Amino acid sequence: MIVAGGSGFIGSHLCEALLNRGYRVLDLDDHSTGRVSNVAHLLDVDGFTLLEGDVTDGGIAGRVAAVVGDETVAAVAHLASAASPPAYLARPLETLAVGSIGTDRLISIALRYEARFLLASTSEVYGDPLEHPQRETYWGNVNPIGERSVYDEAKRFAEALTAAHERASGLDARIARIFNTYGPRMQPDDGRVVTNFVHQALRGEAMTVYGDGTQTRSFCFVSDEVEGLIALLESEVRGPVNLGNPTEFTMIELAVAVGEVIGVEPRLDHRPLPSDDPKVRQPDISRARELLGWEPRVALRDGLRLMVDSLDDTAASGADH
Numbered sequence: 001m002i003v004a005g006g007s008g009f010i011g012s013h014l015c016e017a018l019l020n021r022g023y024r025v026l027d028l029d030d031h032s033t034g035r036v037s038n039v040a041h042l043l044d045v046d047g048f049t050l051l052e053g054d055v056t057d058g059g060i061a062g063r064v065a066a067v068v069g070d071e072t073v074a075a076v077a078h079l080a081s082a083a084s085p086p087a088y089l090a091r092p093l094e095t096l097a098v099g100s101i102g103t104d105r106l107i108s109i110a111l112r113y114e115a116r117f118l119l120a121s122t123s124e125v126y127g128d129p130l131e132h133p134q135r136e137t138y139w140g141n142v143n144p145i146g147e148r149s150v151y152d153e154a155k156r157f158a159e160a161l162t163a164a165h166e167r168a169s170g171l172d173a174r175i176a177r178i179f180n181t182y183g184p185r186m187q188p189d190d191g192r193v194v195t196n197f198v199h200q201a202l203r204g205e206a207m208t209v210y211g212d213g214t215q216t217r218s219f220c221f222v223s224d225e226v227e228g229l230i231a232l233l234e235s236e237v238r239g240p241v242n243l244g245n246p247t248e249f250t251m252i253e254l255a256v257a258v259g260e261v262i263g264v265e266p267r268l269d270h271r272p273l274p275s276d277d278p279k280v281r282q283p284d285i286s287r288a289r290e291l292l293g294w295e296p297r298v299a300l301r302d303g304l305r306l307m308v309d310s311l312d313d314t315a316a317s318g319a320d321h
């Protein structure tokens, strides 16, 4: 199994779960946003290999071939991309390249090994949605030239390329639309709302709420997300599948939950709303429920507790972030 972006937040949890299921895993990551420390505990695990490389690089297929040799490859999972808004806004051209050129190169690798291809797509393909909750049949409402378009349109193009290869090249593809996911190993400075609120509350600071805080998101704990990804990968389900937790919260409700879990009175510091920030987001997961028999199990407060406990463990062990 090749996991592009395997040193990232979701990618590293996926590598670990795949190894536990008996797969051999090649983590292909350029460590532009992923970190070696996310997979440091896997480096000595039998069956795990780390290859530092950029999926947009013209020589990447050759470098992968040199490592894989004549082994069979069950699947190529494409999770390589900056994913948090501050991270992709800081790398606009790289983000467009990884979704387009990178996807093309990874599909070529999958075709060469007759491997299944799993595309990690995103709820961002729905943009600022006019349909709520979002079903896979909804085509989305994306500003094609807005700041966020570098991520949204790259992922939409990646879906288009994947679907075209399914039709034209017989690619055996799976498309996961991943909704907001949180948990251990999120980078403290990734700028996402859960990370910001948790670290701000732990430092006794006010939580930075963008806009009036009535915008909504639906937060999926990472172990649930990874179970969904593996269920999809091992299924025969074609076409996009939403994978997320359907319980929706406003950002103010999230701040209250974080305050409760950490045991502090939530104080809010309102800041300007970023451009094109979606007002609502909630997955309709009927397809995943019916076709994969999957649904999230970890409630928000339980997941936040697990995340906060993991930070305590990291601090106690003096580990490097």
Ligand code: UDP
Pocket (backbone or CB within 6 Å): 084, 085, 180, 191, 192, 193, 194, 196, 197, 208, 209, 210, 211, 215, 217, 251, 273, 274, 277, 278
């Ligand atoms: N947000 C916030 N405070 C923060 C960071 C984000 O209120 O410190 C808001 C952001 O404007 C958005 C939501 O939280 O409405 C989720 O943002 P995030 O960056 O986590 O992910 P997105 O779903 O926008 O990709």
